[in-house]
Structures are given as C-alpha cells and as structure tokens.
Amino acid sequence: MRILPAAEVDAALDDLALIDRLDALFRAGCEMPTRHHHTIAAPNGAGSADATLLLMPAWTRGSSAGPATGRVGIKVVTVFPDNGRRSLPSIYGQYLLLDGATGAPLALLDGTMLTKRRTACASGLASRYLSRPDARRLLVIGTGALAPQLARVHARVRPIEEIVVWGRRPEAAEALAESLASSLPPALGRPVTVRAATDRQQAVAEADIVSCATLSSTPLVEGAWLREGQHLDLVGAFTPRMRESDDRAVQRARIYVDTRAGALKEGGDIVQPLASGAIGEGDVVADLFELCRGERPGRAAGDATSITLFKSVGAALEDLAAAELAVTAR
Structure with a gap:
C-alpha cells in the first residue's frame, strides 16, 4: 500500500x-x-x-x-x-x-x-460553467489555508489579471497578498497584480469573481453590493449556523450548489434563506451533477448580466x- x-x-x-x-x-x-x-x-x-x-x-x-x-x-x-x-x-x-x-x-x-485541493478545484469546475469567460478581477475573502488554493485555481480557469485579498485582520491579508504576488505569476506564466484591500464593499463591487472561504456566522457579501455579471463562490460557512452572503444576495443570483443533498441541509447560505422564506428550493437552478451532464443550464454564452452564486459544502465524490x-x- x-x-x-x-x-x-x-x-x-x-x-x-x-x-x-x-x-x-x-x-x-x-x-x-x-x-x-x-x-x-x-x-x-x-x-x-x-x-x-x-x-x-x-x-x-x-x-x-x-x-x-x-x-x-x-x-x-x-x-x-x-x-x-x-x-x-x-x-x-x-x-x-x-x-x-x-x-x-x-x-x-x-x-x-x-480536501484543500479538491475543494478549490470544485470551485474551479463551477466557475467553468458559471463565471464569465472574460473575468479578470478576483476578490478572495478570507486568509486561511483555502484562500491561496482558490486564488490559484480561479486564475487558472479564467484570465485573471488582478487579485484582491480581504481579511478581518489587515496584516493577514497583506501577508497573503505578498505571498501570492511572489508565487502566482511564475505558476501562471503571466503577470498578475495582487493587493490587499480594507474596503470590503468596494472590493466586492469591483470584482468579476468573489470567492469566500471563511467561518463567518454573519454575511460578508451583501446583495446590494453586487453588480450584473458577477460570479459569487461561497466555500466556507459549512454549517447551518454560518453564512457568507445575505438574503438579498441569494435572491438576486441564479443559485447553484455542489450537491443538493449537502447544500440544502448543511450550508447556511442556503439553509437560512430557505428557512426564512427568502428563497425556495425551486430557486436552486442546478447542482454539479446536473451542470456537468448538461441537464440544467449554466451561464449562457454572451450572458454578461446574470449574477451566479455557487455554494459548496463538499462531497465524498x-x-x-x-x-x-x-x-x-x-
């Protein structure tokens, strides 16, 4: 063995x-x-x-x-x-x-x-189907072990030119930004600008892709901050009591999940708005099984206006x- x-x-x-x-x-x-x-x-x-x-x-x-x-x-x-x-x-x-x-x-x-590698690549798989092919600005919210993995995978799937990092502790965001700035350009074979941000609302508004990997119990991304064409990747908040987005965000977005059985039971970003009536189970457009099999649509070619949201809680597959x-x- x-x-x-x-x-x-x-x-x-x-x-x-x-x-x-x-x-x-x-x-x-x-x-x-x-x-x-x-x-x-x-x-x-x-x-x-x-x-x-x-x-x-x-x-x-x-x-x-x-x-x-x-x-x-x-x-x-x-x-x-x-x-x-x-x-x-x-x-x-x-x-x-x-x-x-x-x-x-x-x-x-x-x-x-x-777990770190497959979790980031599941987000990369979802991004293939859901983010705009011309997405160039990535915001990573969170500075933990998954953050650099997500930054790299999103930058391999889309032509990312700028990565912005936000964390609750500015010094941690600065440290991660410095690490990514030195490691990502050689790995990707193209220039990438990396910086830390302190204004989360502005950073969300400017991003093409927003990727969150935190243990937050209160929303970090508000629906009022989102603009047309964005893709929201929610990887943290893996229990019903946690969440990274508010009700308005899930109401404005086309919602996708890794698995319906997992996300509708465990992911607070879906469980809480379902419980409050802000959304219904029918608002979940597809899971990764349906997307990969072509049974339900992802982002249509040329669609620059839809907001897409992917909620991941992980799957043994x-x-x-x-x-x-x-x-x-x-």
Whole structure:
C-alpha cells in the first residue's frame, strides 16, 4: 500500500487535470452515502469542547471517469476544537483508497491536503460553467489555508489579471497578498497584480469573481453590493449556523450548489434563506451533477448580466476523484 503525505498529494495533483476528473465523475456519478457525523463527548474532561468524527465514503463500479474495476474510498476526519491550546491543528484527515474488485488497500493519502485541493478545484469546475469567460478581477475573502488554493485555481480557469485579498485582520491579508504576488505569476506564466484591500464593499463591487472561504456566522457579501455579471463562490460557512452572503444576495443570483443533498441541509447560505422564506428550493437552478451532464443550464454564452452564486459544502465524490488522480499521477 502506498502512503502519500501532504507534499506528495500536492505535487501529484494538477489543478486543470483535477477539474477535468471532477467533471467526468460528476457526469458518471458514484455511490455516495450520507456523511457520518459522530460526536465525541468532551474527551479532555470538564471545560473542554465536544469533538467530532466525520466519515465520508464513496465508491465507483468502474467507468470512463475512473479505473475499469472501480475504487472504494473513505475519508476520516477528526475535529478537536481544543487542540489550539496544545498548539495542534483542530482538524486532522486521512483518506484510504481501496481496490473496488477486492477491497485490498491501495493507498493512504493525507486527507487535509486532499480536501484543500479538491475543494478549490470544485470551485474551479463551477466557475467553468458559471463565471464569465472574460473575468479578470478576483476578490478572495478570507486568509486561511483555502484562500491561496482558490486564488490559484480561479486564475487558472479564467484570465485573471488582478487579485484582491480581504481579511478581518489587515496584516493577514497583506501577508497573503505578498505571498501570492511572489508565487502566482511564475505558476501562471503571466503577470498578475495582487493587493490587499480594507474596503470590503468596494472590493466586492469591483470584482468579476468573489470567492469566500471563511467561518463567518454573519454575511460578508451583501446583495446590494453586487453588480450584473458577477460570479459569487461561497466555500466556507459549512454549517447551518454560518453564512457568507445575505438574503438579498441569494435572491438576486441564479443559485447553484455542489450537491443538493449537502447544500440544502448543511450550508447556511442556503439553509437560512430557505428557512426564512427568502428563497425556495425551486430557486436552486442546478447542482454539479446536473451542470456537468448538461441537464440544467449554466451561464449562457454572451450572458454578461446574470449574477451566479455557487455554494459548496463538499462531497465524498470529490475526495474519491482526487485520490484516484493522485495515485495514478506520474
């Protein structure tokens, strides 16, 4: 059995190749049971927070989207909120890939890096269908581990010329902007201007694509700030209590999700306006299965006026696609 640590997973995955693999597997489909959430009661005694164990299985029977024999995969994630007190990450993840014909273990991959790469590329896949092909200005809201991944993927999918970074802590936004300014132009093979912004409203108004990856419980993007032709990519706010956009934003936009089962149950940007009656389930135009299969329309050619919104909460299919690609890459 191969063991792929974070650096090897990162090196094995090309953004555009992974987007293509995700596209193929969303078209082909796979078995994807509902993710398992298990609470581990305060493992460190009184005064500590409950921990969480997440299990995300998926498998294929073999198709043009993957190996002929199929694969079985499961991601195991632990969330221990008190780990920060011990100078440890709060989240750990591992991914086990098995042979679909025999169940034999094939590889154990670093699940944290796998998750970052597939999450950003799912947004890149959605952008292919939903953002304007001439989008040149990207705003990244958030400065965490996903932010540089999203910046790079969006800049590979569209001809981005300017990237603006906004964060709650200006110094973190400045640091990320400096890092992207030194790393992205060589990686993309073209000049890209990168800067930090302090005026979030102005930055949203000027962007062609707005990509959010935060743990915010209050909206960071207001519908009143949006203009025609924009694409809004909402990656954070992965629980019903979190949200990155307000009701007006989802009302003005054509809404798309990675999976209906996940986003309509877990993503606060969809769950909260559904609960308040601001939108109905029928306002969700399509998920990635329907987009990739051509069953529902994305942005029409020449459409420079529609506002599109993509809400992602993650899917086990995405992990499986990324793991398959990582173990077959040379």
